[in-house]
Amino acid sequence: MSTLASSVRIIDVALGARSYPVWIGPGLLADTARWRAMLRGRHALVISNTTVAPLYLDRVAEGLDGLHWSPFLIDDGEAHKTFANVGRALEALAQLGATRDACVVALGGGVVGDLAGFSAACWMRGIDFIQMPTTLLSMVDSSVGGKTGVNLPAGKNLVGAFHQPRAVVADIDTLATLPDREYRAGLAEVVKGAAIGDAAFFAWLEQHAEALNARETAPLIEAIARKVHYKAGVVARDETEQGERALLNLGHTFGHALETAGKYTALLHGEGVAVGMLLAAKLSERLGMSEVGDTARLHRLLETLGLPTAIPRGMDPEQLLALMRLDKKNLAGTLRLILWRGVGSAEIVSGVSETDVMAVLEAATH
Known part of the structure; x- marks a missing residue:
């Protein structure tokens, strides 16, 4: 280099x-x-x-x-x-x-x-x-x-x-x-930034996925810079996560529960975010917020980048839901999740039904 x-x-x-x-x-x-x-x-x-x-x-x-x-x-x-x-x-x-x-x-x-x-x-x-x-x-x-x-x-x-x-x-x-698994875990956070608020960047990632897998310098710097630029703008507008910054947690409520259930050894953070994003997309689809095609695009990109897309074997949906109840974004004892309306359009959704969350978790563990 x-x-x-x-x-x-x-x-x-x-x-x-x-x-x-x-x-x-x-x-x-x-x-x-x-x-x-x-x-x-x-x-x-x-x-x-x-x-x-x-x-x-x-x-x-x-x-x-x-x-x-x-x-x-x-x-x-x-x-x-x-x-x-x-x-x-x-x-x-x-x-x-x-x-x-x-x-x-x-x-x-x-x-x-x-x-x-x-x-x-x-x-x-x-x-x-x-x-x-x-x-x-x-x-x-x-x-x-x-x-x-x-x-x-x-x-x-x-x-x-x-x-x-x-x-x-x-x-x-x-x-x-950096070991390959750690590198790919980082790519999950890059995907997350695009999934939240930049549909054009998401399409760019789809086009350059193989170059990123090969760690080519120019695409790598471009991907890092675009993700940092996006996050810097969000932080400048909402430093202490009173509103918009919470969107950066797409997939994190599910992902942190997966990491904790696995005692921080079963999944790397980025791997937890990858699976968590897909679960959030499936929940969004179940709630009528997004289309099956959006979930499919995310699933395809994560797989192309070598990231996990399934809950690890042996994890209990009831335990995962209990861990999700501890998430810092929750308000007044109800689940408050970051969901999306398709690629590039995330939003904060309060009062999410635990029945719907459990249905998504159970479907992903079978």
């Missing part, structure tokens, strides 16, 4: 005084002059995991030369996005002597980014952090928008804070070491 600066796409998340750039392109971790300027103090804690750190920590370390910094590593996987690890990260900041102008650097995927951002939000009631996503899923979704948090045994992301980064450094060279 080329490392020319001219190949870097820049998307601004417009939040007034808290606006920040998202840089997308090759060679960005080594482009230390670009991101080092975002660090305002003398202290930095680099939070990463045991898979990513051996690959990329050295590049980041070069940019931190002259600062008082240390690494903090967690094990790889969603199961490690816990309060216990946040506590350990805060102790690491204390050991570092981190002051209010310190910065947390998140080097890794969504788990690292969520935990690092939440730790930064907690330390001295909020310090800077920089997102350096190394997975496709985190580049196109979790690194942008300021959602941070940790999981509880009762459910995913039930504890967290909105805390925007200073910058997002999406170096696509890191995708070269």
Whole structure:
């Protein structure tokens, strides 16, 4: 891949005084002059995991030369996005002597980014952090928008804070070491953005699915940039998810229930979103909101991209519905889901009948 600066796409998340750039392109971790300027103090804690750190920590370390910094590593996987690890990260900041102008650097995927951002939000009631996503899923979704948090045994992301980064450094060279399953899981979030609000982008994905499967550079940068541009606009209009931003959760109520039921090991987050989107499409079809052809297009695209489209064997519809009742979008004890009226047109639907949800879950588990 080329490392020319001219190949870097820049998307601004417009939040007034808290606006920040998202840089997308090759060679960005080594482009230390670009991101080092975002660090305002003398202290930095680099939070990463045991898979990513051996690959990329050295590049980041070069940019931190002259600062008082240390690494903090967690094990790889969603199961490690816990309060216990946040506590350990805060102790690491204390050991570092981190002051209010310190910065947390998140080097890794969504788990690292969520935990690092939440730790930064907690330390001295909020310090800077920089997102350096190394997975496709985190580049196109979790690194942008300021959602941070940790999981509880009762459910995913039930504890967290909105805390925007200073910058997002999406170096696509890191995708070269990303396992195929993780890469495909990221494509699910790209599809989700198109399914929610951009029918033309959905058609583009249908046309370029094989190029994306092959990880061709130009289509990959284009797909990341289009998804980030869409999400940045939504975040700028509704930062704390009072309305429109909830649409970004298409498939998530189903998907989070699937992830939790599988103890965060049966499905990756993007895989849960893929199955969840299809279940949401089937529910929309059942409620007369969309056509069977819309569901078929989504099913076909997900399959072409190598993503799962079925509930894993052995999962109980009653347990999944119980987990869905815990979703943060629910109001007054009733299910509030993101459904669609076809490709590119999602909406928030309150008071969804549990009977209809159960019918969809049961049909998908047989």
